[in-house]
Amino acid sequence: MFKLGLIVNPYAGLGGSVGLKGSDGDVIRSEAIARGAEPRALQRIERTLQIISNFKDQVETFCFAGDMGEASSRAAGFITHVIGEAEQQPSNAQDTCAAARLIMQQNVDLILFAGGDGTARLIADVVGKTQPVLGVPCGVKMHSGVYANAPEAAGEILKQLLTGSLVNVVERDVKDIDEDAFRNGQVRARFYGTLLVPEDSQFLQQVKNAGTERDELAQLDVAQEMIDQLQPDTLYLVGPGSTTHLFLQELGLEGSLLGVDLLLNNELIAADVSAAQILAQLDNFSGPVKMIITAIGGQGHILGRGNQQFTPSILRRVGKDNIHIIAARGKILALNGRPLLVDTNDPELDIAFGGYRPVITGYRETIMYPVGYSAEGER
Structure with a gap:
């Protein structure tokens, strides 16, 4: 069995369509919902899992309850192990970190996470370079190089792993920006660390470059x-x-x-x-x-x-x-x-x-x- 850790930030990218340029923080999240924003992370992670649905008898997932992973895993038909639940509703950064820690203890083959650059930072804080991971892009700002180009692209990378293809695991940068400055028209991006990611030049997005x-x-x-x-x-x-x-x-x-x-x-x-x-x-x-x-x-x-x-x-x-x-x-x-x-x-x-x-x-x-x-x- 392929042991897949699954972490979903269900509110990633919530502020994009309503012009908030990010979703970090409870206040911004509440404002985005008040403006009519609709969460999209659950839909996007399910598009990823659909790509490998034919392998559901070969995959078991380890995740937190509800919309942090369980709902998506069960909807895709995978063998699902719920190893914890969010302490806050809606879930927050602390819950994401807690999920990463407990999933690490399960000796999974890969952690698949859905979110934006803020989520990648949290994963990097907990996982470091000890565990291969792969991001499903759901955020507004996506500077990091740890995400696939699209949900289906993440599924294609997983399919390569499941079929025994030779896939290199490389270090990729995690970057994030100051959202408050970003909303005021200033881009302040900085490097936060690296994560181990299965590399495929067709399906893995590149780190955003600054102009000269x-x-x-x-x-x-x-x-x-x-x-x-x-x-x-x-x-x-x-x-x-x-x-x-x-x-x-x-x-x-x-x-x-x-x-x-x-x-x-x-x-x-x-x-x-x-x-x-x-x-x-x-x-x-x-x-x-x-x-x-x-x-x-x-x-x-x-x-x-x-x-x-x-x-x-x-x-x-x-x-x-x-x-x-x-x-x-x-x-x-x-x-x-x-x-x-x-x-x-x-x-x-x-x-x-x-x-x-x-x-x-x-x-x-x-x-x-x-x-x-x-x-x-x-x-």
Whole structure:
């Protein structure tokens, strides 16, 4: 039997769609729920377990009761051992650490955990480099390199382990940012440690890279080209990132570095909006709508990391042909041929958004580059 430790942070990523840029802390969690946010971690961990459902007679899980792991394991049909329960409801960081400690005592082969960078930090504090782990990405900010590209990608890595494939176990960095500073438009990321992770270049996401001064100069060319392509009486949904922020600054607008802004006729009509606010604007706007997004350096994600305000329903209304992707050439070259990635929390939509897409990489410079479904790796 393959002994699988299972830890779920059921509230990971709760603040994404409502523009809170994180879910750490009970106050933020309560505010996110008050704004109408819906938990998505349980759905995503179940998508991972579904990939290995044919191996349920070969896998036994060790987890905490309820939505910290038991519910997902039983729903997938695995032999489930409940070894404890959360002391707080809803569960918190202390419960995650307690689950990791007790699971370690079961001598499991791998700990599968669902959460964001904050969850990875907690796992690193308890596990260190003594136990292989693998993360299912559920958070808003995903700087760490211990997560699969998507829930299904985590399932594919597990499938390789279960079928006896040779899978290297490597050290990957755990990074996290100051969420309070992040909400104020400041990115303060730091290294917290390393975890042992089964490596697969197709399915494991990379650590997020910061830009360089040279990148910023190239971004100016990208910004100018995007400005030249703006159309009158068109509503633009401008996603987060340094490239898109510089584009707004070149228009003489401040905007929000880490939020979604709305642009119409070169004027900012709303800043740092939530998914609900975007939908309300779309309902009241009768003209064409387009979206401007950029890629996360090193990882290549264009949807599903830091811009969860773009929900599947919004993306369907905009349509993939109305999405502008802007990224300096150096950011694309750093991917070493790996595709840009989408992880919208809707597998069918992810597949639909795949294929070769135009990417603005400089002034009067647009390339065709593959956009891949995160669970399939390189296409």
